[in-house]
Amino acid sequence: MARLHAVTGRSVTPLSEGWELCVAEPGETPVGGWLSAPVPGTVAQALRAAGLYRLGEPLSLHDRxxxxxxxxxxEGPCTLRFHGLATVAEVWLDGERILTSASMFERHDVPVTLRGAHALRIVFRALNPVLRARKGRGRWPVRLAGPAGLRAVRTTLLGHMPGWCPSVPAVGPWRPVELVTENGPLRVHSADLRATLEGRDGRLSLAxxxxxxxSAPPPGWLEVGETRAPLRWTGPGELRGDIRLPEIEPWWPxxxxxxxxxxxxxxxxxxxIDLGRTGFRRIEREPGDGFALRVNGERVFCRGACWSSPDIVSLPGTRDAYAPWLELVRQAGMTMLRVPGIAAYEADAFFDLCDEMGILVWQDFMFANFDYPTDEPFLDGVRREAAQFLDRxxxxxxxxxxxxxxxxxxxxAMLGLPRERWSQPLFDTVLRDxxxxxxxxVPYVxxxxxxxxxxxxADAGVTHYYGVGAYLRPLEDARRSHVRFxxxxxAFANMPAAGALPGVPAVHxxxxxxxxxxxxxxxWDFEDVRDHYLRTLHGVDPMVLRYEEPDRYARLSRAVTGEVMESVFAEWRRVGSSCAGGLVWMFQDVWPGAGWGVVDSAGVPKAAWHALRRSxxxxxVLLTDEGVNGLAIHLLNETAQPVEAVMTxxxxxxxxxxxxxxxRAVxxxxxxxxxxxxxxxxxRFIDLTGAYRFGPPAHDAVVVALSDPRSGALAADAFHFLGGSRMERAELGxxxxxxxAAEGWHLVLSTRRLARSIHIEDDGFRGEEEWFHLAPGVERRVRLIARHPGAAVPDGDVHALNGLDPTRYRGTP
Structure with missing residues (x-):
C-alpha cells in the first residue's frame, strides 16, 4: 500500500550508527577483526572505506x-524493520533467531519487546553453497549471467554478469534498518491511495x-491541497474517503x-497522517500491434536510457546519491528511464525525484534471461516482492x-526452443496479476x-534494437526495420574523456x-562495433589511425557513437516514423572505462550524452535525406505552447x-x-542532398536553424553534410x-568556417554543452561547469574535429 510518511504517535528511528561487521568462514562464529560498517550499505562498501578493497579486485564474499x-x-514493544537484506540472512536478538530471509528484495517487520540494552546481530550466509545446493535446471542455459543457481535465488544480477560488470558481491543490509514505536491512539496498518485523472478533473480515493x-472512533478527513473531504469508518478497522478535484493541474513528463x-x-x-505527494495523470497504451504511450491523451515519444546504479559497490538509495544522476537525465531531455531486470529495485528517493523532475520510469521486475522456477513457494515469494514494491x-x-x-x-526463442516454451507463468500470470x-x-508488458x-x-511490440550497433547494420536500417519501440x-563502447581510467592507455x-x-x-567486443562505424562513416582505418595518430583515433571514437545515435533518433522522431520510443543501453557506467554508459562512472557526460541532448x-528541427525527393525538414514542438520562430x-x-x-517565419x-x-x-533549384549528381556539388554542408524572432536566440539547429562524417581538416578561424557573469564562467565561441564536434579540454571545467557543430557568423555562449571544488579560473583548449589546431583560452582571475 501507499507509503506513510508520518503518523501522529509513530516514531521511526533509523538504526544507522554503531554497526560493525566481521567476515568469517561459513558456519563459524566470528572471533575478532570487527570493522566499522555503514548501514544501509554493503560489505564491499565498508571494506572500501577501510582501504581493504578497490573496485576490480577479487572479493570472495559469496564463499564467506x-x-x-x-x-x-x-523500552517496550516495538518493531524492527529491515528494508532489504542481501541476500540469505538471519537476524538474532540476544542469541535468539527472530528472522530468516532469502531475498534481498523483501522488507520484513519483526515485533519485539525491548528492556534496556540488547545485542542485535545479522549474519549473511555464504551464497555459493546455497547456489550449489539448489536442485533443478532451467530449460535453457544462460551465458550472460551465472551461476545457473541464480534462477532460484532472489538477488541482483549486478556482479554476476562478467561480460560488462565487475564482480562486486551485493552482501549486507543494503537498505535501511529501523526501529518503529507506536504510542498514539491511531494505528495505521496500510493505506490504499489511488490518484486518477478523469477528463480534466482529478480523483483521489483513500482506504x-x-x-x-x-473510546468511540472519531471521524476524519482527507485533504489534497486546499480541498477537504470526509474520511469515514466503513467497518471495523477501515476508513474510506474520496475527493474530486475539478480542473486539477495534471502531472506531465x-x-x-x-x-x-x-x-x-x-x-x-x-x-x-502525511501521505506525501502525488500527481494526477492518465497513462494509456495505444491499441495496435506496436507499443506507444499516451499521457493525458497526448502521444509521447519516450526517449532516454537504461539505468544501472549510482554506485555498484554501495548500491545507495538516498536522495543525495540519485540527484546528480537524475539531473543529468533531465538536462539531456530524456523523458524515460528503464530500470532493467538485471539491476535492483531503487529506493523511494529515486521515485520521489523522478516524480519531481517529470521523468517517466519503465520498471522491470528483477528477473532476466533465466527460466525461473514454477513451484508455489518461489512464486509466493515473487508475489510478496512485487506487492511490496508496488505498494511503496x-x-x-x-x-x-x-x-x-x-x-x-x-x-x-534465440536458443531454438519451441514457441510454446517461450512463455513463463511468472511473467504471464503472477506478475501481471x-x-x-x-x-x-500502469500498462504491463x-x-x-x-x-x-x-x-x-523490431516491427511489432517492443524490441531490443541492435541492428544499428552490435549487428553492424547500416544507418538506413533504423528506418528499414520499422522499429515500433x-x-x-x-549499445556501444562509448569512449570516455582522456584520463578517465588513470594510468591505463586506451584500447589495447x-x-x-x-x-x-x-x-x-x-x-568480438563493443569496441569492435564502434570501430566498424568509425570505418564506415569516417572512411578511416581504425587500426592504422590508432597506430599512427592515437589522439585522433580517440577523438573520432568519442564522436562517432554520438553521431550514430543522433542519426537514428532523427529517423525515429521524424514525421511519419513508426517508432514511439527508444531507450539507449545504458545511462551510466558501473566502473571507469569505455563502457556502455553515456555518462561515465564519475558522473561526467560523454560525447554520446551531448549528442542525445541535442536529439x-x-x-x-531534424533533417533527413529523402533521396530524389530532396532534404526534408522536420519541425517538432512537444510543449503545450505555440512556438513562433524564424527558420533559416x-x-x-x-x-x-x-x-x-x-x-521563413514559422x-x-x-x-x-x-x-x-x-x-x-x-x-531556385539547388541539389541540397547531391542526389542528382549534375556535376560537382556547389556546397558541402546545409544548416537549418530555428531562432527566436525577437532575441535571435537559437532554439535548435541541424546539419546535413554531403560527405557524411568524412571531413577535411583546415584552418577554421x-x-x-x-x-x-554573476552565475559563473562562460566560454563564447565563434568560427570563420563551419567547425565540427567542438569540445573543450580543461582540467578545471567542462562545457555544459559540447561536441556540437558551429556554423560561421554566429556566436555560441557555453556555460562552464567546475569539475571539482578547487577549480578557480578556466584555462584550456577548444578543439574541433575538422580543425588543424586547438584554440587556447584563459579567464582573468
Whole structure:
C-alpha cells in the first residue's frame, strides 16, 4: 500500500550508527577483526572505506559468512524493520533467531519487546553453497549471467554478469534498518491511495486499514491541497474517503509540461497522517500491434536510457546519491528511464525525484534471461516482492510501464526452443496479476522484448534494437526495420574523456580491454562495433589511425557513437516514423572505462550524452535525406505552447561561403510535428542532398536553424553534410573568449568556417554543452561547469574535429 510518511504517535528511528561487521568462514562464529560498517550499505562498501578493497579486485564474499552487530537499546514493544537484506540472512536478538530471509528484495517487520540494552546481530550466509545446493535446471542455459543457481535465488544480477560488470558481491543490509514505536491512539496498518485523472478533473480515493485504541472512533478527513473531504469508518478497522478535484493541474513528463505534484494529508480525530505527494495523470497504451504511450491523451515519444546504479559497490538509495544522476537525465531531455531486470529495485528517493523532475520510469521486475522456477513457494515469494514494491510506489505518477523482466522470452526463442516454451507463468500470470491489482493505471508488458512473430522482431511490440550497433547494420536500417519501440538500443563502447581510467592507455592495454563490454563467448567486443562505424562513416582505418595518430583515433571514437545515435533518433522522431520510443543501453557506467554508459562512472557526460541532448530537444528541427525527393525538414514542438520562430536554411561551400540562404517565419503549434521540403524555401533549384549528381556539388554542408524572432536566440539547429562524417581538416578561424557573469564562467565561441564536434579540454571545467557543430557568423555562449571544488579560473583548449589546431583560452582571475 501507499507509503506513510508520518503518523501522529509513530516514531521511526533509523538504526544507522554503531554497526560493525566481521567476515568469517561459513558456519563459524566470528572471533575478532570487527570493522566499522555503514548501514544501509554493503560489505564491499565498508571494506572500501577501510582501504581493504578497490573496485576490480577479487572479493570472495559469496564463499564467506558476514556478521553485523549493534548494541540496541529501547523500552517496550516495538518493531524492527529491515528494508532489504542481501541476500540469505538471519537476524538474532540476544542469541535468539527472530528472522530468516532469502531475498534481498523483501522488507520484513519483526515485533519485539525491548528492556534496556540488547545485542542485535545479522549474519549473511555464504551464497555459493546455497547456489550449489539448489536442485533443478532451467530449460535453457544462460551465458550472460551465472551461476545457473541464480534462477532460484532472489538477488541482483549486478556482479554476476562478467561480460560488462565487475564482480562486486551485493552482501549486507543494503537498505535501511529501523526501529518503529507506536504510542498514539491511531494505528495505521496500510493505506490504499489511488490518484486518477478523469477528463480534466482529478480523483483521489483513500482506504486506511487502521485501529483506534480510544473510546468511540472519531471521524476524519482527507485533504489534497486546499480541498477537504470526509474520511469515514466503513467497518471495523477501515476508513474510506474520496475527493474530486475539478480542473486539477495534471502531472506531465518534463518535455510536455509541468510535473505538478499535490500534497495529500489525512486525519482521524487529532491524529494526522502525511501521505506525501502525488500527481494526477492518465497513462494509456495505444491499441495496435506496436507499443506507444499516451499521457493525458497526448502521444509521447519516450526517449532516454537504461539505468544501472549510482554506485555498484554501495548500491545507495538516498536522495543525495540519485540527484546528480537524475539531473543529468533531465538536462539531456530524456523523458524515460528503464530500470532493467538485471539491476535492483531503487529506493523511494529515486521515485520521489523522478516524480519531481517529470521523468517517466519503465520498471522491470528483477528477473532476466533465466527460466525461473514454477513451484508455489518461489512464486509466493515473487508475489510478496512485487506487492511490496508496488505498494511503496503506489502514489508515484512517474511510474509509466511495468515489465515482467528482461530477455527471458528472447533467450528461449534465440536458443531454438519451441514457441510454446517461450512463455513463463511468472511473467504471464503472477506478475501481471500483481501489477493489475495494485497499479491498474500502469500498462504491463510481459517481457522485454516481446510482441512480434519473434520476441525480438523490431516491427511489432517492443524490441531490443541492435541492428544499428552490435549487428553492424547500416544507418538506413533504423528506418528499414520499422522499429515500433526500442526498450533497449544503441549499445556501444562509448569512449570516455582522456584520463578517465588513470594510468591505463586506451584500447589495447589489457586493463582497458578488461572493462570493454562484450557478450560472453563472442569473438568480438563493443569496441569492435564502434570501430566498424568509425570505418564506415569516417572512411578511416581504425587500426592504422590508432597506430599512427592515437589522439585522433580517440577523438573520432568519442564522436562517432554520438553521431550514430543522433542519426537514428532523427529517423525515429521524424514525421511519419513508426517508432514511439527508444531507450539507449545504458545511462551510466558501473566502473571507469569505455563502457556502455553515456555518462561515465564519475558522473561526467560523454560525447554520446551531448549528442542525445541535442536529439531529445522538445522543440526540435531534424533533417533527413529523402533521396530524389530532396532534404526534408522536420519541425517538432512537444510543449503545450505555440512556438513562433524564424527558420533559416544556409548551404555552405567549404563550410564558409553561403551559396544559398533562405528564411521563413514559422509557427509550431502545441504538440505538433510538421515536415517542410527544404526545396520549398529556395526560389531556385539547388541539389541540397547531391542526389542528382549534375556535376560537382556547389556546397558541402546545409544548416537549418530555428531562432527566436525577437532575441535571435537559437532554439535548435541541424546539419546535413554531403560527405557524411568524412571531413577535411583546415584552418577554421575558431575563436574563444572567457566571460564571467554573476552565475559563473562562460566560454563564447565563434568560427570563420563551419567547425565540427567542438569540445573543450580543461582540467578545471567542462562545457555544459559540447561536441556540437558551429556554423560561421554566429556566436555560441557555453556555460562552464567546475569539475571539482578547487577549480578557480578556466584555462584550456577548444578543439574541433575538422580543425588543424586547438584554440587556447584563459579567464582573468
Amino acid at each position: 559468512d558476514v556478521w553485523y552487530r549493534l548494541r540496541l537499546t529501547g 486506511l486499514a487502521a485501529d483506534w485504541s480510544g 518534463h518535455s510536455h509540461g509541468r510535473p505538478a505534484l499535490h500534497a495529500v494529508r489525512a486525519a482521524v480525530g487529532d491524529a494526522h 510506489v503506489q502514489a508515484s505518477p512517474s511510474l509509466a510501464v511495468l515489465c515482467g523482466g528482461s530477455e527471458a522470452e528472447q533467450q528461449a 500483481e501489477a493489475e491489482r495494485r497499479r491498474p493505471d 510481459a517481457n522485454s522484448p516481446t510482441g512480434g512473430p519473434l520476441p525480438f522482431a 526500442a526498450s533497449e538500443c544503441l 592495454d589489457p586493463r582497458w580491454k578488461a572493462r570493454v563490454p562484450r557478450d560472453p563467448g563472442a569473438p 531529445f530537444r522538445p522543440v526540435q 536554411l544556409t548551404a555552405l561551400r567549404r563550410g564558409e561561403t553561403p551559396v544559398l540562404r533562405a528564411e 509557427t509550431l503549434p502545441p504538440r505538433s510535428a510538421q515536415m517542410v521540403p527544404a526545396s520549398s524555401l529556395a526560389d 575558431l575563436g574563444a573568449r572567457v566571460e564571467r
